[in-house]
Amino acid sequence: MFFIIGLGLGEAEDITVKGLEIVKKAERVYLEVYTSILTVGKEALEQFYGRNLIIADRDLVEQGAHEILQDANSKDIALLVVGDPFGATTHTDLVLRAREAGITCKIIHNASILNAVGCCGLQLYSFGETVSIPYWSESWQPDSFYDKIAGNRRRGLHTLCLLDIRVKEPTLESLTKKRKEYQPPRFMSVSEAAGQLLEIISRRHRDHKEFAYTGTTLCVGVARVGSDTQQILACTLQEMKDADLGPPLHSLIIAGHLHPLEVEYLTQFSESKEKLLQIAKTS
């Protein structure tokens, strides 16, 4: 059988008891390190599980399905992924390939930022479409997520912005070479995301009032959700640009219409209660 096991928010103990039992007994266990990141390293996980893990990087997950699934019709093979198994399209694709090969699949669910973001007090049912904010390069600066944020804001909904993760990205120069070279890993911070969002509206020469958001819009930055070093900050988008929430992973929420209970909850993540109330009023 082929198992895809969600590791939750990234600490070793975030795995479910069900997941841990499978990890202990499986023939081979792959650790996916491409669509998200762990807050602990591979070694810490191996020690916690009492077994060795095989790293599944981007190349292996996207092109080596055959290798991962080998013998899975007679033995138990597991793939560990941060968050919930269906957070990334690659995993859906892997399940399809397994089923085509007649291999039974079982998914072990876990928390992901999509529901854990509720930790900031914004109601999960008041979120609209989730968007992804990619790193810009000199020649590629997409901003299609702007219209999605605008659509959510028009309907009074909050927007969860997932921030870019670049792990094992080949350098442009090595793309045509046999031996690929990789860029150092990058994780977009709430500060970088805020800067990019502000850059987008400064480029759009319309009346300021028509914008999906402005520098004074209430935002919430979350970092390392679920870990002991979790940080949450509620402030304006302009202030978020200068904020430092420490190491990855970060996510940014652009608030929509706020319920009084949401405002009350957010005050604890603001410089002062009065300030948060002021931002919420004018946001």
Added chain:
Amino acid sequence: MFFIIGLGLGEAEDITVKGLEIVKKAERVYLEVYTSILTVGKEALEQFYGRNLIIADRDLVEQGAHEILQDANSKDIALLVVGDPFGATTHTDLVLRAREAGITCKIIHNASILNAVGCCGLQLYSFGETVSIPYWSESWQPDSFYDKIAGNRRRGLHTLCLLDIRVKEPTLESLTKKRKEYQPPRFMSVSEAAGQLLEIISRRHRDHKEFAYTGTTLCVGVARVGSDTQQILACTLQEMKDADLGPPLHSLIIAGHLHPLEVEYLTQFSESKEKLLQIAKTS
């Protein structure tokens, strides 16, 4: 310290290792049985944890915060909730009360239907606002969720419909009495939800093409997600009305714009591949 621990999708082994360690050591552990349901009973959990649990029903959670939080500034008290702790407003409120009383809170996240619904192959990033479909009574038949589904569909987004759960609802007759009497628990099925959704459009006398959905719209019903008896069915809304996915909990998804990979994944949950392709084409 006060812990709110997510139990995930409802089986005993769905708790995280982190959560289980806290449950084993805590002074008192409450089991919330009001905003969702377990697929196992209290006794099975007690046996699995090796300790006794205190049932926290609607009255206790909403009015007995003081009782739950007693001694939490010096001892570890835990509240277990199905899914993720921030799935329901009641829990946010409980955290606020704890903080007001100077009690440190820690949240142990877990899977909830909001991310586990990805098991049907519809991409989580293509979902719009989540809606709740309540049971109708003779005098109270709200349909405000219709406009939210319409908004999602217009933007090509899928809609996750959470279906009503009625646990420990006082009977109308006993509302004014000292000793409350309760209705038997009810859990809305995908069939009941589909019937109600169809009833709404039959009541709206507009041109059929303007409707947010019709009887031929592609829907996905999911039941007991994450358990060994999980069931998924992809069919038209009209067919869903006659479907039986067995015991609770059920959730219903109204599909928006479909990506080819989503269609391919859904075929396994349909009567036949050809039929699913046909529904997806005209949906």
